[in-house]
Amino acid sequence: MASEPPVIDIHTHIYPSSYISLLRSRTTVPYLLYPFEKGASPRLIILPSDDDSSLPPESRGRPIDPSYTDIGVKLKFMSNHHITASVISLANPWLDFLSPKEGPKWARMINDELEFTCSRDQGKLWAFATLPLSASPLDIVTEVDRLQTLPHIRGIILGTTGLGNGLDDPNLDSIWAALEEKQLPIFLHPHYGLPSSLYGPRASEYGHVLPLSLGFPMETTIAFTRMWLSGVFDRYPKLKLLIAHSGGTIPFLAGRIDSCVKHERHFPEHSNEYGEKSRGPERSLDRVLFDNIWLDAVVYSETGVRAAVDKVSYKKVLFGTDHPFFPPLEGGAEKWASVETNFDAVTGGQDNAGSRAILGGNAIELLGLEIN
Ligand code: 5CU
Incomplete structure (x- = not known):
């Protein structure tokens, strides 16, 4: 068989x-x-x-x-859902809130613990490391360098605030340079959402629905767009960015973002990579999406997966579950509806080759995983 x-x-x-x-x-x-x-x-x-x-x-x-918290529970969840291997990451809000002095110590401790956890289940577990973003760029680069000694670390997870001023901050340049040089993919993930005033005085009646379904995707979209507008991908053209939740709203809004740039007098005109007159970053949004961006498939609909595939190609969309978030509200169910919805969104809307690539092949290739 x-x-x-x-x-x-x-x-x-x-x-x-x-x-x-x-x-x-x-x-x-x-x-x-x-x-x-x-x-x-x-x-x-x-x-x-x-x-x-x-x-x-x-x-x-x-x-x-x-x-x-318990890796044994995650392994059982993986087995219940026929997941061959997982790339685990520290959940939000990572180490963003620590003092500059405390950050590096905690990053080392957590990354070492992730490495140890993965090493006990060879071929089943890999990890994205966390960075001490409240520390100095030098301390952060030191941790990026140290990650080379942790063989199960295959990238880093990053929130949207960077050193505190967002991802278009020029002070991040030495960190982009180190991640590009090491070819360590960045998993960009939201946490802060949008200002809670936008959710209105009745927000608490709706639990986490508005921040998670709308705040998170917009936060991610804005963070990536600021990176692109500020020329991060012009300066670091080999950077690899894997964006959570199918890129927030990037696949849907890319055309509008691009059109706003092309009609913005603030940007001087220049020739783009195709020799056409353009404005804004040297490398066009489509070029950056195609060369630098990978998207997860955590979007809970065939339409969302198709939009992601349309923008970055089926070879750069990767399956995810978001475990342990979105469990069944009635305890005890072995299969999680949130996971099955994401699985069906891939297999229902893609042909066989596309499904295989998204479900596993693309992760193996991007992260260089050696699967049992
Ligand atoms: O949807 C998600 O990814 C998450 C997450 O990562 N953390 C969280 O607090 N809620 C939802």
């Missing part, structure tokens, strides 16, 4: 034990809240909207159970 093609999950998070001890020691966001009720799970308070003291503790944030 022919063996099943590999399924690789590149969007799957964990809070390693070192990070949990850090959250436990804190009382401001991000932190763990312990409700008074006996036996109740601690609550994970990571989004600014989670810290609403007008709500009772058991309604704030979300309950955190072993699926967030």
Whole structure:
């Protein structure tokens, strides 16, 4: 019997034990809240909207159970969903909130823990490392260099705020240069969403729906667009950027972004790579999407996967689950509807070759995974 093609999950998070001890020691966001009720799970308070003291503790944030922290639970989840290998990453908000002095120490500890975890399940687990973004660029580059000694680390996860001023900050240049030189893919992931005033006074009635479904994708779209507009991909043309949630809204809005640039007098006219008159960055948005951008397939619809494929090609879209987020609300179900929706969105809208590539082949190629 022919063996099943590999399924690789590149969007799957964990809070390693070192990070949990850090959250436990804190009382401001991000932190763990312990409700008074006996036996109740601690609550994970990571989004600014989670810290609403007008709500009772058991309604704030979300309950955190072993699926967030225990690699054994993730391995069981993988087996239930026929996932061959996973590329795990620290979940948000990473180390963004630490002092410049504390960041490097925690980054080393967490990256070492990720490496150790992956090394115990050879061929099944790989990881995106985390960077101490509150530290100096020199300290950050030092950690990027050190990652070469951790064989299961195949890229880094990055939030949208960079050193505090966003991803168009020129102070990030030495970090882009180091990541480009090492050919370490960057997994760009949102956390901060949009200003909560946009969600209105009734936002808490809707739980996490507005920040997660709309805030996250817009945050990602803006972060990438700022990188492109500021010429990051002109200066670092070999940078590899894997963008979460199928690029937020990038596939849908790319035409509008491009058209706004072409009609913006602020940008001087120049000849682009095709010898045509253009404005804005040297390398066009389409060229950057085609050369530098990979998108995950965590978009929960065939339409979304097709848009991603249309913009970056089927060879650069990668399956993910977002585990442990979006579990079934009734405990105990072995199969998660969120995962099956993403799986069906790939297989339902792509031919056989496209599905195989998206489900596993593209991750193996981009991240150089050696699968058992
Ligand atoms: O949708 C997601 O990716 C997430 C995530 O990563 N973290 C989170 O807090 N909620 C949803």
